[in-house]
Amino acid sequence: MTFRRPAAGRATSRDVARAADVSQALVSRAFSGNGRIAPETRERILKVAAEIGWRPNALAASMVTGDAPLVSVITTRLSFEWRAQVLSHLLKAFEDWNLQPLLFYADSDREVDRLLAETISWRTRGVVVTAGSVSRERADAILSRGQFLAALNRPGNHPDAFSIATDNPAGGAAAAELLLAEGRRRFLVLAGPTDSWASTERTRGFAARLAQAGLVATVWHNTSMTAGAGKDCAARCLKELSGSLPDGVFSTNDAMGLGFIDGLRSSGLSIPEDLSIVGFDNLPASDWTPYQLTTFEQPLDVMVGGVLGHIQAHQSDEAGEPTACSSQGRVGGDGVIYCAPLLVRRATTRRTNNE
Amino acid sequence: MTFRRPAAGRATSRDVARAADVSQALVSRAFSGNGRIAPETRERILKVAAEIGWRPNALAASMVTGDAPLVSVITTRLSFEWRAQVLSHLLKAFEDWNLQPLLFYADSDREVDRLLAETISWRTRGVVVTAGSVSRERADAILSRGQFLAALNRPGNHPDAFSIATDNPAGGAAAAELLLAEGRRRFLVLAGPTDSWASTERTRGFAARLAQAGLVATVWHNTSMTAGAGKDCAARCLKELSGSLPDGVFSTNDAMGLGFIDGLRSSGLSIPEDLSIVGFDNLPASDWTPYQLTTFEQPLDVMVGGVLGHIQAHQSDEAGEPTACSSQGRVGGDGVIYCAPLLVRRATTRRTNNE
DNA sequence: CTGAAAGCGCTTACAG
DNA sequence: CTGAAAGCGCTTACAG
16 A cells, blocks of 8 residues: 655644545544544554654644633743742643643733733633733633633632632731730831732731731832842841831841841841841742741642642533632632731741740 | 624634624634725624624634644743743743743653653644753654754754753853862862753863863762752761862852852851852852852853744744854754853852953 | 635544 | 544635
């Protein structure tokens, strides 16, 4: 039997069928495992296909079945530790489930809405959002198609969306609690830009707890939440607040906190004798010898687990009972499941009496 | 005119056509911009489609045109700084070019070959590999389909593949050069696992340069290239080599180098008086006050630029002149474009005379 | 400028 | 166990 082998890039199931001397339908069955096929026939087809270098065209298959094994993921700068970590976990799970992630990269949060709209073109099973925010209309558009919508560390803004986030206000409050228990009274918050949801919520929780004690904190906003910004804050602190230095510092992320510590090194101030510092994120560096920063760790595993659970529930049950069970944390009035961050005590705070 | 609006998830161009009272073909033209269509008609169709929440099904469109605007990206743990950074750049460029990245996550390097095979199912324009290695056969299979194959920081193993990498041996040699110029004579290399291409190449370049001076280095391999591993090496160093401590340490990545510095803090040894340390990667932390690590920075922008250039060339010219121009670096015998890393001098090495 | 029709590469009832 | 045929939702010549 002779035949012109087509260029691999153009080969179709029909070419494989011809080469294996079977019908095109059998080729499909050989690969999908659906429908009856004699074991020998299957073997032969698989062998021929391998020679030609052919695999079923997933695009075409998805069209027929009306269901592509794709999931949209909206993300942005991966240099933010938590996002890279979260994404690694998500991607690994998708790989295990034979779901192919289609990435949508938002250069700025403003682009997220447009990307959310673009996801629709690909008829994916749903979308995981790890950047920007989701409008009610957009959420509606996605959910009404039967897709899932999972928002990580941000509100889903829709009763049927799944949304899970670090309980930032609780973390902020716990930071305040800790510093108050140490007897601290002059507070400084190293915050991020005012449009950073996480930083704002952490600051809010911190301030609220202080307010209960009739105290207030100075809040410094930084454009970027980097170590450099934290270091600059330390310099500013020594200059502007030299009359009454803060004795309790809450940095809404670790990077700024680490920089702040560095900025204080030549000042003669000692930590935690003169002042305590609490961060947020538990970066690897926070555990390094020169820092030993007390901080809060985001329960990323719990959050990723929640998202994966929701996706799984969506897959197995399109009818879709409301999946937002509160087992992972408290459910806020906004429908977000809030997971408590974990306090990691190190050397930038004192041990208090009741421990 | 009345009609049952279909569930959004199931709406097709036909439904939009019906609602706008035009043929289905016109709906396609309204969105694609191909073919003639009256501006008013187009407006109307767009409006109706927006109401229904319909967008062309990219899967179906790709089938017809035989060309999906997709590109496969093979990656792995994003916590490795360089990969997250590189991926951010790549994804942003794809977004700008209206290419949709399909991610393939390799939990271990051994899975990469399987993932490479899986990319074929999606008929993407090509594949970018940032993990594991590419076999000659697999490269052949991909390239013969007319797809591009771009390997980042690893060999492409095929004359038609594009491959660009940090010149690790040159970096290792430069590290040796630096330490030799300082008059160092007893060398220790903090290396990674033996199957880490980058670490091995860096070590090789380092050793080769030393050999020229008739010197050798002790090489310690670590399972994971973390700060913790580096710290352990310092302890081991103080214990096992106390008789003749190394005076020149080359850490094949910064993380281990930083940990090594931490491990030495209580030893009384001072850097760079007693010993010099050179790292690789230029992590943000390497510039922090307690470290100030001299290191080499990978030319990631150049490398990403090279990959993007190759993809662009592939898009505009399927005929495919060999794109591997050496403007970005030296071309190795393996066809890899090697880009020199950038030395960043800080305080863990001495200033030498000839500067 | 618009529409009817063919066809992209598959999967899946339906016959045999 | 196997094959012929319909059809997934589009795009694109081809007529009109």
